[in-house]
Amino acid sequence: MNPEKNYVGRFAPSPTGALHAGSLVAALASWLDARAQRGRWLVRIEDTDGPRCVPGADREILRQLDVLHLRPDEPPVWQSQRQALYQQALDELAQRSLAYPCGCTRRDIEAALSAQGHEHQRHEERVYPGTCRDGLHGKPARAWRLRCGTEDAPVRIDWQDRRLGPQGQDLTHAVGDFVLKRADGCWAYQLAVVVDDARQGVTHVVRGEDLADNTPRQIWLQRQLQVALPVYLHLPLVLDARGEKLSKQHGAPPLALDDPLAALRTAGQALQLPEVEAGDVDTWLKRATEAWARRWVDAR
Ligand code: GLU
Numbered sequence: 394m395n396p397e398k399n400y401v402g403r404f405a406p407s408p409t410g411a412l413h414a415g416s417l418v419a420a421l422a423s424w425l426d427a428r429a430q431r432g433r434w435l436v437r438i439e440d441t442d443g444p445r446c447v448p449g450a451d452r453e454i455l456r457q458l459d460v461l462h463l464r465p466d467e468p469p470v471w472q473s474q475r476q477a478l479y480q481q482a483l484d485e486l487a488q489r490s491l492a493y494p495c496g497c498t499r500r501d502i503e504a505a506l507s508a509q510g511h512e513h514q515r516h517e518e519r520v521y522p523g524t525c526r527d528g529l530h531g532k533p534a535r536a537w538r539l540r541c542g543t544e545d546a547p548v549r550i551d552w553q554d555r556r557l558g559p560q561g562q563d564l565t566h567a568v569g570d571f572v573l574k575r576a577d578g579c580w581a582y583q584l585a586v587v588v589d590d591a592r593q594g595v596t597h598v599v600r601g602e603d604l605a606d607n608t609p610r611q612i613w614l615q616r617q618l619q620v621a622l623p624v625y626l627h628l629p630l631v632l633d634a635r636g637e638k639l640s641k642q643h644g645a646p647p648l649a650l651d652d653p654l655a656a657l658r659t660a661g662q663a664l665q666l667p668e669v670e671a672g673d674v675d676t677w678l679k680r681a682t683e684a685w686a687r688r689w690v691d692a693r
Pocket residue numbers: 404405406407439586599600604
């Protein structure tokens with residue numbers, strides 16, 4: 394084994410409900426990777442999106458993790474208590490003209506895009522047309538956006554994932570100037586996650602593959618804020634019987650914890666770990682860590 398002395402990993406759930414079989418896989422994978430590399434493992438409650446948070450879900454998630462013996466090495470943090478840090482980062486970006494205020498409503502953006510001849514397809518990501526890049530044109534500021542290159546100088550992000558291999562995205566054309574602070578005053582996930590990963594010294598991000606397409610935005614933001622880039626591992630999602638991502642939105646039931654060992658075994662199967670002989674949670678976690686190390690650490 395090749396221990397990473399300074400390894401810091403994290404699990405960063407949004408408290409939109411209790412842990413379910415899918416989110417347990419993300420929690421377990423990040424815990425196993427940290428343990429397999431003799432690192433520290435942190436838990437961060439991502440409650441910046443106030444309207445989506447469910448009261449009490451944070452406490453329930455922490456209780457579930459505790460029952461599963463997935464215990465953080467430091468007290469958990471709540472993003473809602475870290476807003477001054479996000480403001481500081483935004484101020485810095487604004488001072489350097491890397492971020493700018495935007496006065497566009499959704500309707501303004503639609504209108505500008507169709508004036509440019511873009512027919513909007515359902516589920517297609519809207520690329521901000523750049524209306525407020527050079528000023529608000531008399532409109533009041535609503536959101537804050539980050540500049541992501543121009544037609545003449547597009548930004549391309551190339552990055553490496555431990556499972557997916559080399560990845561790349563033309564950020565300018567696929568995403569455009571994205572939101573750092575929303576019109577409703579909530580901090581955007583992208584900014585909060587990057588500021589916190591940097592502040593908490595996170596060296597390794599292990600999370601579900603559904604978040605992989607956020608990574609280029611986060612890497613661009615890390616570069617703009619001149620902070621260290623973590624190493625990324627995006628894992629396959631747990632699908633339900635219809636082949637959809639197991640999620641609270643799709644009605645995944647909260648994890649039953651009357652048998653924590655069985656819950657861990659199921660999560661281990663989703664991670665394609667070999668069957669582990671164990672009669673109790675701590676033995677299972679220890680053996681699963683060894684299996685994880687063989688698969689994801691020693692084989693590097
Ligand atoms: N809070 C995000 C979620 O629950 C995960 C953030 C991350 O791991 O980067 O989907």
